[in-house]
Amino acid sequence: MSYFAFLSEHGPTMLLGTVTTIKVLICSTILYVIISLIFGLMRLSKNPIIQGTATVYIEFFRGTSLLVQLFWFYYVLPFFGLTLEAFTAGVVAIGMNFGAYGAEIVRGGVLAVPKGQWEGAFALNFTPAKRMRKIIIPQIFPIILPPAANLTVELLKATALVALVTVVDLTFEAKQINSITWLSAQCFGTALLIYYIISRFFLVPFLRWLEVLAAKKVGKEKA
Amino acid sequence: MNAEWRWDFAIEILPQMLWATLNTILAAGIGYAIAAVVGLLFLLGQRTPIKIINMANREIVEFIRSTPLLIQLFFVYFVLPQFGITLSAWVCGMITIGLHFGTYLSEVYRGALEGVPKTQWEACRALNFSMFYTYRKIVLPQAFPIAIPGMGNYLVGIFKDTPLLSTIGVAELFHAATAVGGYHYRYLEPYTIVGIIFLTLSIPAAIWIRKIEKNVNLSQGKIKKEQI
Numbered sequence: 001m002s003y004f005a006f007l008s009e010h011g012p013t014m015l016l017g018t019v020t021t022i023k024v025l026i027c028s029t030i031l032y033v034i035i036s037l038i039f040g041l042m043r044l045s046k047n048p049i050i051q052g053t054a055t056v057y058i059e060f061f062r063g064t065s066l067l068v069q070l071f072w073f074y075y076v077l078p079f080f081g082l083t084l085e086a087f088t089a090g091v092v093a094i095g096m097n098f099g100a101y102g103a104e105i106v107r108g109g110v111l112a113v114p115k116g117q118w119e120g121a122f123a124l125n126f127t128p129a130k131r132m133r134k135i136i137i138p139q140i141f142p143i144i145l146p147p148a149a150n151l152t153v154e155l156l157k158a159t160a161l162v163a164l165v166t167v168v169d170l171t172f173e174a175k176q177i178n179s180i181t182w183l184s185a186q187c188f189g190t191a192l193l194i195y196y197i198i199s200r201f202f203l204v205p206f207l208r209w210l211e212v213l214a215a216k217k218v219g220k221e222k223a
Numbered sequence: 224m225n226a227e228w229r230w231d232f233a234i235e236i237l238p239q240m241l242w243a244t245l246n247t248i249l250a251a252g253i254g255y256a257i258a259a260v261v262g263l264l265f266l267l268g269q270r271t272p273i274k275i276i277n278m279a280n281r282e283i284v285e286f287i288r289s290t291p292l293l294i295q296l297f298f299v300y301f302v303l304p305q306f307g308i309t310l311s312a313w314v315c316g317m318i319t320i321g322l323h324f325g326t327y328l329s330e331v332y333r334g335a336l337e338g339v340p341k342t343q344w345e346a347c348r349a350l351n352f353s354m355f356y357t358y359r360k361i362v363l364p365q366a367f368p369i370a371i372p373g374m375g376n377y378l379v380g381i382f383k384d385t386p387l388l389s390t391i392g393v394a395e396l397f398h399a400a401t402a403v404g405g406y407h408y409r410y411l412e413p414y415t416i417v418g419i420i421f422l423t424l425s426i427p428a429a430i431w432i433r434k435i436e437k438n439v440n441l442s443q444g445k446i447k448k449e450q451i
Contacts, residue, residue, distance in 0.1 A: 062425075160294055188298040204289075
């Protein structure tokens with residue numbers, strides 16, 4: 001069977017899987033961005049309870065493997081009466097895991113904002129909330145976006161794991177087709193290529209564009 | 224199914240799990256050793272003066288880095304037999320992890336080499352040291368401390384990615400948990416124990432790496448002070 005015959009027969013199935021992969025990617029990215037912002041700021045709180053909660057959360061999710069967390073969410077939570085759909089479990093596990101990594105990036109970004117900005121806001125008698133909202137947070141984006149972009153590419157790769165809890169994504173489809181046709185080189189090769197194309201030609205350019213945008217925005221505000 | 228944690232069951236399966244943990248540690252260790260060497264090869268490819276090798280190297284690294292380890296595992300495991308090479312799941316897993324993390328480690332090495340100030344290279348050139356002597360006596364001793372945090376992080380990273388090996392049938396910790404869970408149809412205890420074992424191994428490792436990182440930063444700070 002030539003490769004083109006393979007593509008025409010199984011290409012549509014794989015594309016369907018790709019759509020699911022992209023859905024998982026988008027949902028878990030949104031979740032991880034929200035979690036990293038919240039826990040990154042909590043980590044910087046002076047209140048020991050808030051800071052402790054964030055530290056425990058971050059260490060817990062960074063200390064165990066994503067696959068273990070994923071299986072825990074999918075197979076163990078039903079024991080406690082909370083049954084998640086495979087898709088939800090996948091998105092929540094990936095989002096919470098990467099949120100822990102992202103929180104550390106956010107923390108680093110806030111600490112990297114020049115001290116003069118803090119002092120300036122203090123001198124202008126801004127309340128702490130206003131200082132964070134108007135001065136510090138807008139400035140962390142150009143600092144945190146490059147490492148966050150790396151993390152997001154990692155997240156795209158991690159979405160492959162949801163196939164193991166029966167989400168019908170690209171990896172799942174590739175495995176299915178492999179078990180029917182035994183054309184392993186074609187189906188896994190195609191899957192690898194699709195992931196590569198998503199990352200190289202869509203995700204990375206988009207993240208670079210965001211970086212440029214964020215840098216420009218801060219530059220404009222400075223002028 | 225009820226949410227009750229059964230201690231007797233947990234204690235019953237614990238020896239089996241601890242035994243499988245040894246396999247996980249072994250897999251992480253071997254995978255890391257291969258990755259460290261592969262990383263050096265990629266670094267060589269990057270630093271050779273031949274343009275074509277440079278470009279090919281960059282594309283290969285980029286490709287490996289932006290595709291999921293899981294599918295790479297499947298690819299190696301299922302495709303090599305088609306070409307008449309049948310390897311055990313262990314060997315496939317180790318090769319794939321070595322290749323995948325080798326690309327990351329090559330970046331760590333590159334960053335460490337670039338972290339050595341240019342003046343050090345120029346001084347070696349001025350003193351007419353040979354290339355070998357320059358690397359052995361001047362550059363590597365300074366590059367190594369810079370590389371330690373990154374290398375440590377990827378050691379923990381490999382350790383946390385070893386559960387993926389269970390998908391191709393390597394009998395490590397996660398594989399054991401799934402097997403035990405499937406046999407007794409109780410997943411609460413096995414998966415929770417796996418999580419606890421991972422935590423108890425990776426948090427001390429992370430703290431230890433952070434400590435080394437701090438020491439390295441301190442020593443680098445000292446160097447800077449003396450230079451001024």
